[in-house]
Amino acid sequence: MTQRIYNFNAGPAALPLPVLEHIQEEMLDFRxxxxxxxxxxxxxxxxxxxxxxxTARIKRLLKLDDxxxxxxxxxxxxxxxxxxxxxxxxxxxxxxxxxxxxxSTKAIxxxxxxxxxxxxxxxxxxxxxxxxxxxxxxxxxxAYLHLTSNNTxxxxxxxxxPDSAGIPIVCDMSSDIFSxxxxxxxxxxxxxxxxxxxxxxxVTLVIVRDDMLERVPATLPTMLKxxxxxxxxxxxxxxxxxxxxxxxxxxxxxxxxxxxxxKMEGVNNRKAALLYDYLDSQNFYRGTAMPDSRSFxxxxxxxxxxxxxxxxxxxxxxxxxxxxxxxxxVGGCRASIYNAVPTEAVQALVDFMKEFARKNG
Amino acid sequence: MTQRIYNFNAGPAALPLPVLEHIQEEMLDFRxxxxxxxxxxxxxxxxxxxxxxxTARIKRLLKLDDxxxxxxxxxxxxxxxxxxxxxxxxxxxxxxxxxxxxxSTKAIxxxxxxxxxxxxxxxxxxxxxxxxxxxxxxxxxxAYLHLTSNNTxxxxxxxxxPDSAGIPIVCDMSSDIFSxxxxxxxxxxxxxxxxxxxxxxxVTLVIVRDDMLERVPATLPTMLKxxxxxxxxxxxxxxxxxxxxxxxxxxxxxxxxxxxxxKMEGVNNRKAALLYDYLDSQNFYRGTAMPDSRSFxxxxxxxxxxxxxxxxxxxxxxxxxxxxxxxxxVGGCRASIYNAVPTEAVQALVDFMKEFARKNG
Numbered sequence: 001m002t003q004r005i006y007n008f009n010a011g012p013a014a015l016p017l018p019v020l021e022h023i024q025e026e027m028l029d030f031r032x033x034x035x036x037x038x039x040x041x042x043x044x045x046x047x048x049x050x051x052x053x054x055t056a057r058i059k060r061l062l063k064l065d066d067x068x069x070x071x072x073x074x075x076x077x078x079x080x081x082x083x084x085x086x087x088x089x090x091x092x093x094x095x096x097x098x099x100x101x102x103x104s105t106k107a108i109x110x111x112x113x114x115x116x117x118x119x120x121x122x123x124x125x126x127x128x129x130x131x132x133x134x135x136x137x138x139x140x141x142x143a144y145l146h147l148t149s150n151n152t153x154x155x156x157x158x159x160x161x162p163d164s165a166g167i168p169i170v171c172d173m174s175s176d177i178f179s180x181x182x183x184x185x186x187x188x189x190x191x192x193x194x195x196x197x198x199x200x201x202x203v204t205l206v207i208v209r210d211d212m213l214e215r216v217p218a219t220l221p222t223m224l225k226x227x228x229x230x231x232x233x234x235x236x237x238x239x240x241x242x243x244x245x246x247x248x249x250x251x252x253x254x255x256x257x258x259x260x261x262x263k264m265e266g267v268n269n270r271k272a273a274l275l276y277d278y279l280d281s282q283n284f285y286r287g288t289a290m291p292d293s294r295s296f297x298x299x300x301x302x303x304x305x306x307x308x309x310x311x312x313x314x315x316x317x318x319x320x321x322x323x324x325x326x327x328x329x330v331g332g333c334r335a336s337i338y339n340a341v342p343t344e345a346v347q348a349l350v351d352f353m354k355e356f357a358r359k360n361g
Numbered sequence: 362m363t364q365r366i367y368n369f370n371a372g373p374a375a376l377p378l379p380v381l382e383h384i385q386e387e388m389l390d391f392r393x394x395x396x397x398x399x400x401x402x403x404x405x406x407x408x409x410x411x412x413x414x415x416t417a418r419i420k421r422l423l424k425l426d427d428x429x430x431x432x433x434x435x436x437x438x439x440x441x442x443x444x445x446x447x448x449x450x451x452x453x454x455x456x457x458x459x460x461x462x463x464x465s466t467k468a469i470x471x472x473x474x475x476x477x478x479x480x481x482x483x484x485x486x487x488x489x490x491x492x493x494x495x496x497x498x499x500x501x502x503x504a505y506l507h508l509t510s511n512n513t514x515x516x517x518x519x520x521x522x523p524d525s526a527g528i529p530i531v532c533d534m535s536s537d538i539f540s541x542x543x544x545x546x547x548x549x550x551x552x553x554x555x556x557x558x559x560x561x562x563x564v565t566l567v568i569v570r571d572d573m574l575e576r577v578p579a580t581l582p583t584m585l586k587x588x589x590x591x592x593x594x595x596x597x598x599x600x601x602x603x604x605x606x607x608x609x610x611x612x613x614x615x616x617x618x619x620x621x622x623x624k625m626e627g628v629n630n631r632k633a634a635l636l637y638d639y640l641d642s643q644n645f646y647r648g649t650a651m652p653d654s655r656s657f658x659x660x661x662x663x664x665x666x667x668x669x670x671x672x673x674x675x676x677x678x679x680x681x682x683x684x685x686x687x688x689x690x691v692g693g694c695r696a697s698i699y700n701a702v703p704t705e706a707v708q709a710l711v712d713f714m715k716e717f718a719r720k721n722g
Contacts (some may be wrong), residue, residue, distance in 0.1 A: 009402045012602055017389075020397050024388040028381055034366030034683065036381050038561045038607065041370045041684065074435035074563065078598035082582035110582055195599055200399045202435065202563045202601030221471055223436055223444035237439035238556055240563030241373055242603065246399065316521030320612055322395060323402065 006345035009323035010152050010335060011175065011196040014340040018257065019249045039243050042238050050241075053233070054248035061251060061261050062177075064184055064207065071206040071229040072244050077103065077174045080191040080204065081110035084170055087216045087226050088189065089116050089143050096142035096167070098122045100156060101129030102329065103172060104148045121145070129154045131290040132288075136162040143215075144168045144188055150176040152196070153327040155289040155300030155334065161186065167211065176297050177205065178254055179339055180265040187211045189226075196297070197338045199247035203240045254339065264339055271337045271346045272296035278350045284357040290330065302332045309333055314358055319352055321345075367706035370684035371513050371659060372536065372557040375701040376595035379618065380610045397544045398606050403599050411602075412595070415609035422612060422622050423538075425545055427569065432567040432590040433600050433608075438464065438535045441552040441565065442471035445531055448577045448587050449550065450477050450504050457503040457528065459483045461517060462490030463690065464533060466510045474508075482506070490515045492651040497523040504576075504603045505529045505549055511537040514688040515556070516650040516661030516695065522547065529573065537658050538566065539615055541626040541702055550587075557658070558699045564601045615700065625700055632698050632707045633657040639711045645718035649693065669692055673717055680713055682706075 007014040007306050023037075030037040033046050040046045055070045064070070070094065084107070089095055094117040097108045101124070112120045119142070122133035130150065138145065145164045150157040152175045161169065161182065168188025177192040184190070189208045195201035208226050216227045228236045276294060279287045279301060288300045303309045310334060313325045326332035337346055368375040383396075392400040394407050401407045416431045425431070434440065445468070450456055455478040458469045462485070480503070483494035490512065499506065506525045511518040513536045522530065522543065529549025538553040545551070550569045556562040569587050577588045579657060589597045619625050620719045637655060640648045640662060649661045664670045674686045687693035698707055 003390060003395055007396050007400055009396075009400065009600065012402060014400055020389055023399075024385055027385040027388070028378075029364060034364055034681070035368050036371075036376060036462075038381070039368055039370065039373055039375055041373060042562065043689070074437075074440075074601070076435075076598045079435075079584045082584055086582075106583075110523070113580065113582055193599060200603050201403065201599045202604055219474065221447075221474055222442055222467075223440045234488055237375065237437045238554060238562045238602070240435070240601065241603070242561050243563055320395070328404070361720060 005320045005322040005346055007322050008335045008337065008341065008345070008349070010334060010336045011193075011328065011337055012201045013196050013338050014201070015246070016250065016257070016340045017251055019246065022249055023246065038242055040241070042235060042241050047241055050245050050248050051239075053311065054244055054251060057248065057251035057255055058205070058207075059146045059243040061254060062184060062207070064179060067210045068184065069208050069210070069230045071208065071226065072234040072239050073204040073206050073229060074202065074240055076193040076201075076204055077172050077191060078106065079109055080172065080206065081107040082114070084146065084189065084191070085111040085114050085329045085336055086220055086224055088212055089114070092121045093117075093143040094141060095144055095146065096121045096138070098133060098136055099126055100132060100148050101151045101154045103151065103174075104146070105125070107146055107148070107172065124156075129156065130288060130293070132156050132158050132293040136164070138165040138167055140165055140167065142167050144170045146170045146172075148172045150295050150297050152336070153330055155287075155295045155298045156293045157295035157297065159292070168209070168356070175338075176295075178251070178261065178264065179268050179297060181261055194243060194247055196336070199250050200243050203243035203247060205247070250340075267343065268296050268337070268339065271341070271343055272299070274343070274346050274350055275299050275335065275337065278353065282357065284361045285353065297336060297338055299335045299337060300326060300330075300332060301334075306331065308360055311360070314354055315356065316349075320347055321352055366681045367574065367702070367709055368683050369693060369696045369702065369706070369710070371688065371697045372554075372695055373562045374557050376561070376607070377611065377614045377618070377701045380607065380614055383610055399603055401602070403596060403602050410604055411606050411609050412600075415605055418609065418612035419566070419568075420500075422615060423545060423568070428571045429545065430569050430571070430591045431588065432569065433595040433605050434567050434590060435563065435601055437554040437562075438465065438533050438552060439535065441567065442468040443475070444585055444587070445507065445550065445552070446472040446475050446477055447581055447585055449531065449573055450475070451576060454478075454504040455480045455502060456505055456507065457482045457499070457542040458507040459494060459497055459509075461485055461493060462508050462512045462515045464512065464535075465507070468505060468507055468509070468533065480645065485517075490517065491649060491654070493517050493519050493654040497525070499526040499528055501528065502525055503528050505531045507531045507533075509533045511656050511658050513659045513697070514691055516644050516656045517654045517660045518650075518656035518658065520653070523585055529570070536699075539612070539622065539625065540629050540658060542622055546625060548566040555604060555608055557697070560611050561604050564604035566608070611701075628704065629657050629698070629700065632702070632704055633660070635704070635707050635711055636660050636696065636698065639714065643718060645722045646714060658697060658699055660689075660696045660698060661687060661693060661694075669693065669721055672721070674704055676717065677710075677713055682710055682713055
């Protein structure tokens with residue numbers, strides 16, 4: 001008998017149950033091919049249809065015009081930390097980064113390894129990355145401005161993206177892509193490891209605007225050039241076929257079952273409100289992010305003591321609520337409430353939190 | 362009703378049916394976690410067990426001693442074409458490559474992009490890569506000697522690896538790893554995209570010997586350094602968890618169901634003999650590789666005319682034999698008979714070939 005828990009993992013994270021059931025259903029015979037999706041050639045009509053369908057869904061969901069190319073890479077966001085400066089730096093120009101914690105910090109480190117003139121134009125480090133900077137100064141000279149849209153560890157999120165004064169924004173959207181509406185126009189490049197909101201670990205979505213491709217140095221290794229993926233439609237070599245297939249099913253679920261990004265954002269707003277409203281209504285738990293910078297994807301909070309936190313994590317798991325431990329670098333508790341986490345899971349969490357506070361407060 | 366075909370794809374390729382059934386069985390609940398393997402955290406005990414078990418199985422199957430590190434990367438063999446020279450070149454030393462066709466040629470190109478002194482010490486280009494060079498000269502000066510153990514397109518394979526006179530061999534074993542016994546001692550690094558003999562597309566196995574790591578330049582981007590994967594046990598960032606899990610199941614199948622690499626090699630030898638013995642017994646089909654260089658993984662052959670080849674591919678598929686079309690760069694026919702392709706599939710192919718020759722000869 002299959003028993004499923006409510007999964008609050010930060011990534012790899014919950015997938016929609018209908019998606020998992022669909023994968024299970026056709027595991028031995030993919031759409032009449034007589035093969036598993038794991039066994040079909042990436043050059044076959046079967047997989048080409050998957051790739052084309054997934055690409056089209058992503059373009060529709062994010063309202064991307066024809067200037068944007070949808071690419072499927074490997075190596076996670078961490079590989080993009082080095083590929084972005086390799087491909088998009090411009091000789092004689094600085095590159096600007098905003099540091100909102102761990103992932104931004106790592107992206108900055110990789111740009112510096114390449115010897116670039118990296119300017120950290122804004123940072124929330126002095127307050128332990130508990131907020132998103134209000135001001136992002138720009139002198140109009142940078143090759144690009146790099147942002148991390150959502151910080152999974154600190155539970156912060158750009159609720160509105162800053163005005164970059166015409167400088168192309170490069171954004172790591174690994175943990176909130178497909179969760180809300182945004183205007184793609186200011187973005188020169190968007191990247192996202194799939195394993196939070198978009199699919200399983202093993203594929204990285206890269207969305208790049210045409211004009212950015214002119215910057216790509218011809219001398220880069222073939223697999224490290226964005227132009228290779230554009231020219232070969234992400235099939236210079238064998239792509240991660242299964243991970244792309246699952247991303248296709250997830251985007252289909254957002255479009256057809258949820259009803260699109262607007263509906264998805266509505267659900268996400270309600271889930272976040274459920275949890276934050278409860279946090280704000282009591283004194284046992286304490287949210288760690290500043291209210292105006294709170295993430296609607298990762299809700300981070302502390303209990304009165306570390307002992308109580310351990311007890312909370314243990315007892316919540318025993319009650320069928322998994323993945324509530326905070327990131328090992330900061331401790332505490334964290335509920336990741338990505339797209340695939342249903343409202344009833346968040347309601348069950350709030351109910352558990354109330355009961356736990358009553359017993360231990 | 363699930364109907365499976367005999368799958369002769371070159372990659373992504375057939376997986377053992379019990380592996381697919383196992384994946385299907387536990388898709389919604391991975392070993393009592395209440396989550397799919399696609400949803401469990403890479404930092405959880407569940408996934409750590411998968412990683413440790415898979416690593417241990419690979420070490421046992423390939424008889425690797427403690428000097429060898431087993432790593433899980435992304436980007437396929439094509440990413441290794443650039444990572445190998447980045448990591449293993451030595452200042453002032455040339456790098457030696459043997460060119461046995463497409464994949465070797467691409468590896469050579471990537472080393473040249475990096476400005477290295479690349480010496481092609483042997484090549485079979487003058488005979489359209491239909492054979493494996495007999496002599497591989499070495500003056501003992503190279504940083505490494507690069508080989509491609511099996512050429513999927515030309516249907517050739519190093520039946521015995523050459524004596525490299527103490528120079529560390531770097532070998533792309535994407536299409537024949539786990540298919541036969543070999544002595545790992547001369548190898549400084551082995552890499553293999555998983556999607557032929559080892560699992561699904563989306564994970565690249567890298568096996569690196571300790572002494573090679575001393576060469577890795579400190580200035581490389583973090584994700585492009587082998588040392589990062591060694592130090593962080595392939596978990597600097599989220600690894601391709603599902604692909605590693607499937608590789609674990611495939612290596613478990615080789616160990617426990619087939620009975621180890623020796624048994625696997627025996628089965629593969631019998632499968633190859635079935636097909637090559639038939640090819641050698643008649644004049645309708647013509648094998649394209651020189652007999653002493655024939656691959657036991659990819660059997661390439663031509664029919665009297667291209668029209669007949671098209672008819673053969675079409676009618677074989679209608680008879681439940683899939684993936685027999687040759688690589689688009691060379692045409693003709695190809696049967697990939699990797700580990701997971703059962704003997705009865707090869708027998709069915711031979712039977713079909715006989716019947717087709719009788720009708721069309």
